[in-house]
Amino acid sequence: MSLRIVVCVKYVPDATGDRHFADDLTLDREDVDGLLSELDEYAVEQALQIADEADDAEITVVTVGPEDAKDALRKALSMGADKAVHVEDDGLHGTDVIGTSLVLAKAVEKTGYDLVICGMASTDAAMGVLPAVLAERLGVPQVTLLSEVKVEGGTVTGRRDGDSASEQLQASLPAVVSVTDQSGEARYPSFKGIMAAKKKPVQSLDLEDLEIDADEVGLAGAWTAVDSAAQRPARTAGTIVKDEGEGGKQLAEFLAGQKFI
Amino acid sequence: MAEVLVYVDHVDGAVRKPTLELLTLARRIGEPVAVALGSGAAGTAGVLAEHGAVRVLTAEAPEFADYLVVPKVDALQAAFDAVSPAAVLVPSSAEGKEIAARLAVRIGSGIITDAVDLEAGELGPVATQSAFAASFTTKSRVSRGIPVITVKPNSAPVEPAPAAGAVETLAVSFSAQATGTKVLSRTPRESTGRPELTEAAIVVSGGRGVNGAENFGLIEALADSLGAAVGASRAAVDAGWYPHSNQVGQTGKSVSPQLYIASGISGAIQHRAGMQTSKTIVAINKDAEAPIFDLVDYGIVGDLFQVVPQLTEEVNSRKG
Numbered sequence: 149m150s151l152r153i154v155v156c157v158k159y160v161p162d163a164t165g166d167r168h169f170a171d172d173l174t175l176d177r178e179d180v181d182g183l184l185s186e187l188d189e190y191a192v193e194q195a196l197q198i199a200d201e202a203d204d205a206e207i208t209v210v211t212v213g214p215e216d217a218k219d220a221l222r223k224a225l226s227m228g229a230d231k232a233v234h235v236e237d238d239g240l241h242g243t244d245v246i247g248t249s250l251v252l253a254k255a256v257e258k259t260g261y262d263l264v265i266c267g268m269a270s271t272d273a274a275m276g277v278l279p280a281v282l283a284e285r286l287g288v289p290q291v292t293l294l295s296e297v298k299v300e301g302g303t304v305t306g307r308r309d310g311d312s313a314s315e316q317l318q319a320s321l322p323a324v325v326s327v328t329d330q331s332g333e334a335r336y337p338s339f340k341g342i343m344a345a346k347k348k349p350v351q352s353l354d355l356e357d358l359e360i361d362a363d364e365v366g367l368a369g370a371w372t373a374v375d376s377a378a379q380r381p382a383r384t385a386g387t388i389v390k391d392e393g394e395g396g397k398q399l400a401e402f403l404a405g406q407k408f409i
Numbered sequence: 410m411a412e413v414l415v416y417v418d419h420v421d422g423a424v425r426k427p428t429l430e431l432l433t434l435a436r437r438i439g440e441p442v443a444v445a446l447g448s449g450a451a452g453t454a455g456v457l458a459e460h461g462a463v464r465v466l467t468a469e470a471p472e473f474a475d476y477l478v479v480p481k482v483d484a485l486q487a488a489f490d491a492v493s494p495a496a497v498l499v500p501s502s503a504e505g506k507e508i509a510a511r512l513a514v515r516i517g518s519g520i521i522t523d524a525v526d527l528e529a530g531e532l533g534p535v536a537t538q539s540a541f542a543a544s545f546t547t548k549s550r551v552s553r554g555i556p557v558i559t560v561k562p563n564s565a566p567v568e569p570a571p572a573a574g575a576v577e578t579l580a581v582s583f584s585a586q587a588t589g590t591k592v593l594s595r596t597p598r599e600s601t602g603r604p605e606l607t608e609a610a611i612v613v614s615g616g617r618g619v620n621g622a623e624n625f626g627l628i629e630a631l632a633d634s635l636g637a638a639v640g641a642s643r644a645a646v647d648a649g650w651y652p653h654s655n656q657v658g659q660t661g662k663s664v665s666p667q668l669y670i671a672s673g674i675s676g677a678i679q680h681r682a683g684m685q686t687s688k689t690i691v692a693i694n695k696d697a698e699a700p701i702f703d704l705v706d707y708g709i710v711g712d713l714f715q716v717v718p719q720l721t722e723e724v725n726s727r728k729g
């Protein structure tokens with residue numbers, strides 16, 4: 149039996165761009181280039197390594213996002229994933245994590261899976277909770293925030309470096325895993341990979357295909373409301389001093405003035 | 410008055426500071442009812458009562474330590490059902506967020522994570538969050554269901570507010586999912602004797618400019634002179650100079666201390682994401698063009714190998 153791996157990847161605005169909110173207080177996707185969330189590259193990488201170790205495996209990448217999110221799927225396919233699923237629907241605009249997890253759960257179930265791999269957090273919303281919620285919805289073990297992951301004989305094991313301890317975890321498949329940026333550098337797509345990705349299948353699904361009611365998702369169906377978003381006032385320009393031999397002392401003077409010493 | 414459920418983060422009965430901050434925020438919305446789980450849970454009651462908990466619901470079972478996250482969700486849900494609170498507040502640790510989010514789905518509610526402030530509002534609690542590496546501040550609410558909100562450390566002062574704090578045992582029946590992920594072993598992080606990074610009033614961080622594990626002694630000496638926690642940039646962590654548990658930034662810890670001192674750190678967006686909300690920011694960097702200087706209240710353009718030891722010595726001598 150082939151090991152069916154599904155990797156959840158998100159298309160996000162470039163963090164080094166000038167990100168801001170649109171008039172409806174959702175993420176403005178117009179002015180900033182989008183890309184495959186860097187933290188999801190680690191998920192794709194671990195999927196590829198797990199597939200390499202398995203006798204027979206198939207990797208499907210899934211995204212929920214606007215039309216441009218295909219770029220994220222292409223990137224994952226060019227890294228080596230086999231096929232892609234794109235959930236795209238105008239009704240999805242403004243969906244929050246509760247809605248997104250519902251859509252992803254349905255898409256993952258429809259695709260069929262033994263192992264779902266997510267990134268540790270998206271680089272835009274950065275909640276870091278979707279993998280746990282997805283496991284809750286799918287009713288399978290949550291094995292999240294792994295810095296090391298291994299799949300062997302229907303069991304997933306991994307190391308989770310938590311707030312106060314490092315834990316060794318184990319669960320049976322099917323399971324939902326998320327991996328951190330400590331799990332190992334993601335590979336660059338090769339030229340061959342990029343060419344091959346163009347021919348790999350990308351299935352498009354909408355809300356109807358997933359039998360999801362429009363009022364469960366989107367801005368109107370959202371479970372949270374953003375009432376206002378304000379740009380943080382630029383920090384008032386600080387004092388910048390060139391060290392002429394007394395820099396440490398000057399800094400101490402400043403800290404004493406601020407009552408830190 | 411409505412009750413507000415507060416999830417207690419504790420280690421063997423020792424309550425961590427962010428939970429006491431949560432009690433301060435909870436009192437703005439209603440009467441805090443604390444939920445403490447796992448070994449030592451009952452031992453938390455004293456300090457929770459001193460800070461406003463009217464009741465403390467406790468449950469001790471081996472499942473909380475032996476399996477990941479889900480047993481705690483089951484217990485928090487049992488508390489939710491028993492109390493029918495107006496809101497649920499959870500500390501924003503990695504685990505806290507996962508527990509909160511799973512509870513939200515179960516009770517049919519929305520969730521807000523990483524709030525930095527919380528006020529009562531006409532339509533329910535209003536949470537302040539920072540977005541896009543703290544370049545924006547948003548106000549949001551949970552619009553469906555009972556609000557579940559996780560709050561970052563250092564978001565509110567710890568205030569004494571004596572209350573009854575009556576201890577009650579919480580009956581929990583574990584779900585089929587509870588034993589899904591086994592914790593095979595747990596290695597507690599070694600204590601350095603320094604304050605916890607996310608809770609510290611002062612954080613002293615070093616980056617690639619520190620140029621070697623052996624030189625982190627300079628950063629530690631400065632930290633110790635100020636009673637501070639030590640942080641590191643990802644470049645320093647990736648180079649193996651300092652443990653990952655001390656990384657500050659998007660994929661490390663998010664800190665919001667009174668004072669943040671960055672030495673040999675350029676100030677990349679991913680680093681800023683984890684420290685930009687610090688009250689006072691100081692940087693030492695030999696490159697006057699480094700983006701970190703855009704954030705600082707006070708910056709020294711200079712060699713950290715000169716400036717940091719001089720600063721440490723000066724701090725120590727001023728302390729007498």
Ligand SMILES: Cc1cc2nc3c(=O)[nH]c(=O)nc-3n(C[C@H](O)[C@H](O)[C@H](O)COP(=O)(O)OP(=O)(O)OC[C@H]3O[C@@H](n4cnc5c(N)ncnc54)[C@H](O)[C@@H]3O)c2cc1C
Nearest residue numbers: 616617618642643644658659660661673675679695696713
């Ligand atoms: C998805 C993703 C997540 C990331 N997450 C994080 C994160 O959580 N935290 C994080 O920090 N980074 C993170 N990064 C990496 C981030 O982009 C930067 O690469 C990193 O912060 C750089 O670290 P640095 O400032 O120490 O190194 P550099 O950018 O190399 O800067 C070193 C600085 O030291 C100065 N310097 C050198 N020698 C001296 C000296 N003798 N005296 C004084 N100054 C000196 C230099 O002028 C320079 O400004 C992430 C990146 C990605 C893509």
Ligand SMILES: Nc1ncnc2c1ncn2[C@@H]1O[C@H](COP(=O)(O)O)[C@@H](O)[C@H]1O
Nearest residue numbers: 156157212266267269270275276277278
């Ligand atoms: N719209 C999405 N489509 C596919 N995967 C997603 C989406 N949003 C989040 N994820 C996955 O969930 C992880 C955590 O996201 P978050 O909880 O938003 O920080 C990401 O790293 C992705 O693996």
